[in-house]
Amino acid sequence: MIQNKRVEISKNEARQFWKMGKVAYVATVDEEGYPYVILFVYVYEGKLYLHIGNILESHFWSNIKQNPKISIEVSEMGDLHPGKKYSYQSALVYQSVVLFG
Numbered sequence: 001m002i003q004n005k006r007v008e009i010s011k012n013e014a015r016q017f018w019k020m021g022k023v024a025y026v027a028t029v030d031e032e033g034y035p036y037v038i039l040f041v042y043v044y045e046g047k048l049y050l051h052i053g054n055i056l057e058s059h060f061w062s063n064i065k066q067n068p069k070i071s072i073e074v075s076e077m078g079d080l081h082p083g084k085k086y087s088y089q090s091a092l093v094y095q096s097v098v099l100f101g
Helices: 011-020 059-066
Strands: 023-029 035-044 048-051 071-081 091-100
Touching (some): 011 035, 011 071, 023 059
Antiparallel strands (some): 023 035, 023 071, 035 048, 071 091
16 A cells, blocks of 8 residues: 555566665564564565574564564665754655565
8 A cells, every 4th residue: 555656656666776775674563562663684686585584582573473564664865955054954865665564
């Protein structure tokens, strides 16, 4: 489900973006409903492969076992445009792709 159709990109554009990235943020939800986000190194070769290491006894894995729904975000930071007068007027340019599954 895309919440904002005006920023939707094609599947091919998303795949090209995933090929360039190296780090993904994976979000799960625990049994009490709290979100949990953890960083993973990944490789995209037609499919997204997360390097999860040996985490079978972890908060992340416990969450997956009780609720397999996750969200994966890959982003790339661009330029920082400092505010002219105040720092809160600054802007950060970035690209991001979010997967749901």
